[in-house]
Amino acid sequence: xxxxxxxxxxxxxxxxxxxxxxxxxxxxxxxxxxxxxxxxxxxxxxxxxxxxxxxxxxxxxxxxxxxxxxxxxxxxxxxxxxxxxxxxxxxxxxxxxxxxxxxxxxxxxxxxxxxxxxxxxxxxxxxxxxxxxxxxxxxxxxxxxxxxxxxxxxx
Numbered sequence: 001x002x003x004x005x006x007x008x009x010x011x012x013x014x015x016x017x018x019x020x021x022x023x024x025x026x027x028x029x030x031x032x033x034x035x036x037x038x039x040x041x042x043x044x045x046x047x048x049x050x051x052x053x054x055x056x057x058x059x060x061x062x063x064x065x066x067x068x069x070x071x072x073x074x075x076x077x078x079x080x081x082x083x084x085x086x087x088x089x090x091x092x093x094x095x096x097x098x099x100x101x102x103x104x105x106x107x108x109x110x111x112x113x114x115x116x117x118x119x120x121x122x123x124x125x126x127x128x129x130x131x132x133x134x135x136x137x138x139x140x141x142x143x144x145x146x147x148x149x150x151x152x153x154x155x
Contacts, residue, residue, distance in 0.1 A: 015041075015045050019041040019042045019045060019081070026038050033092070036064070037087055039064075041074070041081055043064075044074055047059055053075060053078070057074045061074060101146065101152070102155075107137070110136040110140065111131075115128075125154040129153035
């Protein structure tokens with residue numbers, strides 16, 4: 001295994017300075033999530049000299065107006081920061097969202113055609129739901145148990 005960087009800091013003061021540099025970079029790039037975590041890590045390393053890691057993480061979480069989950073995540077971030085000199089990558093916005101039946105072009109066009117045939121004043125989410133569940137979905141969908149709810153019809 002090849003060591004990429006030989007000057008890995010081992011002392012809390014070195015991590016404190018590294019966290020401060022990273023906080024400044026996060027502020028310049030206007031990355032608010034990283035800014036929050038680096039500010040918390042900076043407080044964490046400052047208080048770690050006086051207290052243990054667990055009580056320090058609770059204190060920092062309380063100072064940031066956060067709870068137990070933040071405290072646990074702070075300990076995890078501190079461990080990874082000491083190991084890699086960076087935060088864990090954020091998964092925010094990177095998960096696969098659910099697939100809506102409105103994403104199906106045939107169903108969408110069927111709803112659009114139905115909306116064009118009905119008078120504007122008579123269209124209600126209930127009628128749309130009834131039309132979609134009784135006529136459109138059985139015609140286009142292979143799975144009979146699929147249906148739209150009133151919330152989807154309202155959207």
